[in-house]
Amino acid sequence: MLRDRRGTETSSPSLYSPDRSGASSTQAHTRASNGLDQFFCSIQDQANLSILDFAGASQANVSFITTLGHRIFSNDILHTLDEAFGGEGDFVANQADPRRADYFLRESLDFSERSFDGALVWDTLQFLAPPLLQETVDRLFHVLRPQSALLAFFHAEEKANLVPLYNYRIVESKTLSLTPRGERKPAQYFNNRSLEKLFQKYNSVKFFLTRDHLREVIVRR
Amino acid sequence: MSTAPAASHHSPEMRGPAVIGKSVMIKGQIFSREDLTIDGEIDGSVELQEHRLTVGPHGKLQAGVKAREIVVLGTIHGNVEASDKIDIRKDAKLVGDIKTARIVIEDGAYFKGSIDIARPEISKPAAVPTPKPVAATPAPAANAAAASAPSSALSGEMKR
Numbered sequence: 078m079l080r081d082r083r084g085t086e087t088s089s090p091s092l093y094s095p096d097r098s099g100a101s102s103t104q105a106h107t108r109a110s111n112g113l114d115q116f117f118c119s120i121q122d123q124a125n126l127s128i129l130d131f132a133g134a135s136q137a138n139v140s141f142i143t144t145l146g147h148r149i150f151s152n153d154i155l156h157t158l159d160e161a162f163g164g165e166g167d168f169v170a171n172q173a174d175p176r177r178a179d180y181f182l183r184e185s186l187d188f189s190e191r192s193f194d195g196a197l198v199w200d201t202l203q204f205l206a207p208p209l210l211q212e213t214v215d216r217l218f219h220v221l222r223p224q225s226a227l228l229a230f231f232h233a234e235e236k237a238n239l240v241p242l243y244n245y246r247i248v249e250s251k252t253l254s255l256t257p258r259g260e261r262k263p264a265q266y267f268n269n270r271s272l273e274k275l276f277q278k279y280n281s282v283k284f285f286l287t288r289d290h291l292r293e294v295i296v297r298r
Numbered sequence: 299m300s301t302a303p304a305a306s307h308h309s310p311e312m313r314g315p316a317v318i319g320k321s322v323m324i325k326g327q328i329f330s331r332e333d334l335t336i337d338g339e340i341d342g343s344v345e346l347q348e349h350r351l352t353v354g355p356h357g358k359l360q361a362g363v364k365a366r367e368i369v370v371l372g373t374i375h376g377n378v379e380a381s382d383k384i385d386i387r388k389d390a391k392l393v394g395d396i397k398t399a400r401i402v403i404e405d406g407a408y409f410k411g412s413i414d415i416a417r418p419e420i421s422k423p424a425a426v427p428t429p430k431p432v433a434a435t436p437a438p439a440a441n442a443a444a445a446s447a448p449s450s451a452l453s454g455e456m457k458r
Binding site: 127133134135136139143148149150151152153156191 | 386401402403404405407408409410411412413414415
């Protein structure tokens, strides 16, 4: 389902075309992504933009974005999450530790004077506990230029204890390659309403519900 | 520069690239007019205008780096500029901004920073891999280690 914050709702096309590999497989599979398509539509016919990518170092993403004539800022935010909140104790409970939270924010979201024309945050936000999540979303708001787009994925299965993690690699403007990188407990479940509330500072929010229980969210700054 | 007591009268082509070994730590500036492999620790800057820099698996650079081609197997904290190509291998770690004409990133590498692809100019004589002695300016205060390698220069402090 596609819906924007102003209440418009449209039908959702079928987005998921699995390559006969399930979520538990370690094989990469490709699928169409309307969210990604919308993201690249928002920056088409422009050059020399700065794109923030939270997927970490990836030849595919770097090549795709720089071939379009843009600059990419790459950061593996899940790596920093593990550095900040992994180890002893519960991963989600550790996010309440101010020292650890400061470290995470400093390492992941301190861009000094940089600003961006788009952000690919993939599925990383769903592993942040509410206070830190809101701080992260607010910081992204400040580093994104007006009218820029943010692409985020949230698992849509309410009862899932563990959700699959992927390396997201851009194959083309509407196709992603997903390589499984294990499973992780989400910090909270997100429905459309909670996502609208999370991004309430932003101008608009659009949802694409995929067959693999994922909400692809395009947020316009 | 070379840390080994290599015969300095040999041409770089004969004795292979200069190497800073893994037990060497240098604070200061390194300029080289030949290919260089760094497997030690550098705190400062590294410049090999027309040559290839390899940061070995034990190499740790807290430095700004400029070279024609850069291959990273170890760690760099600092901004990196490669006029031709940068190759970040699996298990390498690079934190800093990259400016290059081409880039290769292997899966498993860690990178944090921006990548700016500088499109190569149409007529680019730098693509010819012939050394250009005028490209590197030796530092005024090169120490004894640098003196053993006539194609390279460093200034600063060196510890073994």
